[in-house]
Amino acid sequence: MQRPRIAFLIPSLETGGAERVVATLSNHLIDFFDVTILVLYKSPIFFDLDPRIQVVFCGDSYKPIYSLKHSFKTHIRLTRKIVSLLKTHNIDLIIGFMTTPNIYAVLASRLVKIPCIISERVHPEYIDTSKFWFKLRRRLYPIADNLIVQTQDIADYFSKFVNPKKIQIILNPLNPSLVEKRDQQVLKENIILNVGRLDYQKNQEMLIKAFANINADNWKLVIVGDGQEKEHYKSLINELNLNGKITLVGNTNNIAEYYNKASLFAFTSRYEGFPNALTEAMFFGLPCIATDCPSGPSELIDDSVNGLLIPSEDQLALEEKLQLLISNPELRSKISIATENNIDKFNVENVSQQWQKIINNLLN
Template identity: 30%
Template sequence: MVRKYKLIFAINSLFGGGAERVISNLGNYFYKKGFDVTMVCLNEAKPAYHLEKGIKIISLVTNIRNQSFFFRLWYGGVTLFKLLFILIKEKPSCVISFMTSANIWMGLTCNILRTPYLVSERITPDYTVNQLNHFLRWLSARVYSKSKAIVVPSKGMVDGFRKNKSFSALSNFEVINNPVSQFSAACTERVYPRKFILSVGRLDHQKGFDLLIQAFKRLEMKDVDLLISGEGGERKNLEKQIKDLDLSDRVKLIGYQKNLQDYYRQAEMFVLSSRNEGYPNVLVEAMSLGCACVATDCEFGPSDIIENEENGLLVKANNIKYLSEAIKRTMSDPALKIKMSVNAQLINQTNSPENTFAKWEKLILTHV
């Protein structure tokens, strides 16, 4: 096949996470549509999600191990040189990057070579660009302003960016919601011997699993366990919390699971306990498979996805009491649970991959 355009997708890593799943699915879509696709990773390149065999993967593997000023200066020079070499060699029609550090590096490189590029942020800017120092905020705003588009998954994120004076004048935002993930068929074999409530995500403070564990403790439900799927830097702290609350037999950190569809299908319900989000993939996944959901009304995304009392329950963020009460209500009200489960599956239409990726394709083709 003669491939019509060459696209480079860039991200820090392809190892797990919502942004990694979206960029992987996006790369697969364009490859199947006849584009030449390359994935560039600033760090670890081993993909957690399926990528078509014809997609090239390039890893810079230049992790910072020394925090000294001169080392970081050297690191910056090496990173920029490597990216310039890749773009000069590959000659992409357009570069699409995800997450702040990849956006800044690829934006700088594309500006030097006058290559069209798009940047995409996936979580609330209060935890990304808004936390940068003055120089990096200024730099990121310059890089983002020269991009063909700043793609965000929820409307609220646009307002979140404009709260920052550096980004207040930018007008090149595009809102494209995350698509429903495509899973293989669920199996009938039980993945866990007891009834369970499910939560999924990176083990990070942002995801609020510490709040969920405390909310679960308040329930005192003896016939249902809590399973949390994911990996991350908070594992040790969460393990200690579980032990201190005497929940070791009933709260399980089950790590990253490739057959998440089976867990979604078999769970009594799904809980999103995040302190902040951009547009939570795991919530979309759970709803698409008919899992009754409770989610914190955090910034941003859950309120774009859930209509309270119809296809799920929204509760005040960072509130253990309300989270616990919403879980208890869902578990004890079969009629509500069935209603939310049925209505949740309508997300398969609104967030279908066909609709979502068509928006990306239209945007990219406008600028190649």
């Protein structure tokens, strides 16, 4: 009996939270479905994928769009290409990840007449989108068969124009290969860790400035990730005379090494869809300080129990909590123990079963 064929649609498989979730889900769902990942633009694949998964690029490497006419032609061309690929690969169901792929997925699915699931990965109120895309999203999202989000806050936003019965909250799974690398025998070092893209959203600038203002003589700040703010952060670190105290690691294939040896985790985002890095840090038992940004941290952290929450963009509060944890190893230990509660809900088996149920309901 032939297995159902499903396809994920995503901009790239480079580093990123949405990309990691697609890779993790694909590696698990391949045991139940034939899985194809349609990638909008040709780019390097950062994540390890099961060899049974087929990756197909819809277009060449991304090039900036400079005019409305060029933009319209690009969108039409990509939509046609996706339709062609869905037919060629006999796809039974398509799953869009992120706003632009979601729009393409809805349009293509209706042209091919197959079910469509879409998934938002960032809080929609904070996505920098044009009025055209904003209106297009409001018109097309209600047509999708299901909309997957990660938090109640995001579900409430979309329920204003999408049938609430179509909206489901599914948490992001922990990567099984990362789970296997947790090692509680690793000797902890005096490291404050941050993991994420170096950009406005993640707001590592506040963390760098806060670290410069606290008494942390024998501590280091390690930031893992890459992005458009890298050169700015390098200059800032140099201006603050902290070149030996702050390390910008860049992207790495062995993030577990840093989670294992760090002593605390600082999460400074201005907004999120769901904070993957915070989830991972808590799984590794790191006491975490996180901004209470929309959305996600407050659904993970019970303030002063299994972590510390601070107002978004509040540098003084960040300095205060960093100093508190640095100077109080007993509090770090207490919070670390508390982080291990309720972590099973991020198990890939549990998350995958929820996705399987939705997919099977649409295919049957």
